[in-house]
């Protein structure tokens with residue numbers, strides 16, 4: 219069940235990114251009406267309201283949902299109310315929740331200007347998570363709370379979060395039991411969100427960035443995978459199969475982007491090679507962040523001419539080309555079938571190719 223959940227979460231994230239991307243790319247594409255994509259975008263953001271844990275606000279639009287998880291953390295004397303449930307179950311899994319937040323924030327950073335009617339909802343979706351992540355990161359010094367709910371017990375019992383009577387165990391990483399993967403992803407989420415709120419709520423933005431730096435320092439200083447520290451409560455559900463190097467580089471890249479702080483540039487330069495920058499890599503997921511890191515750093519190279527990041531652009535070109543049929547380099551394999559819809563993908567990819575040509 220857990221793995222199915224994982225793929226459901228992945229699917230929703232892919233849909234989220236695709237719908238945001240398509241919305242921008244197809245504005246002048248006659249095969250789609252902009253209204254369909256505006257609707258798809260609105261619904262994909264609304265989805266997150268259905269996943270809310272905690273005390274729901276009066277602005278809640280999915281009114282069939284009620285308050286839930288109101289004593290999360292209380293038996294451990296910490297406030298861990300809020301955040302998002304994973305797809306279809308009642309566990310709050312820190313690693314995919316943080317990654318989802320980073321990607322939501324990235325979407326708003328890149329495409330926020332193209333979604334004036336949804337920007338408020340998109341910011342609210344991000345903040346629902348970052349409010350929780352801030353609590354998880356600051357409740358106890360030297361500790362990051364990374365999960366609420368026992369996945370083995372939870373998965374045996376399918377019930378509404380409002381009715382939940384399964385154990386709400388709390389799991390954490392610490393200096394002695396590190397989790398550089400989940401901590402660095404949390405840092406990435408907080409840093410990316412700090413960019414989103416920079417103009418609309420500067421003091422919140424500052425708090426996000428300062429916390430991101432602290433959590434990153436914790437991730438980097440006390441190294442280890444949370445899969446080793448927490449074993450059967452995170453594996454095989456959201457096991458960190460790719461280890462923690464990819465998240466450290468991703469986290470440092472987001473903090474660099476958010477802060478322009480030279481020590482993070484230096485960190486990326488001196489650690490990039492050992493943390494996966496040199497590998498050509500063809501997937502991007504809640505587990506493996508390398509391809510996304512390269513695209514993020516390429517933007518820095520293209521926009522600010524940060525020479526140090528030229529390598530990342532070359533890798534990003536390879537990655538993007540792997541997704542575009544007909545290029546001579548390594549090709550990603552698409553699932554066969556659905557021939558009637560097959561015109562959609564090449565159209566999308568054509569637009570993507572044009573965009574890349576413009577960027578180049």
Ligand SMILES: *[C@@H]1O[C@H](CO)[C@@H](O)[C@H](O)[C@H]1NC(C)=O
Pocket residue numbers: 431479480481482
């Ligand atoms: C840059 O980051 C380093 C490491 O986190 C920190 O010690 C330093 O204060 C930061 N500098 C500024 C100007 O924020």
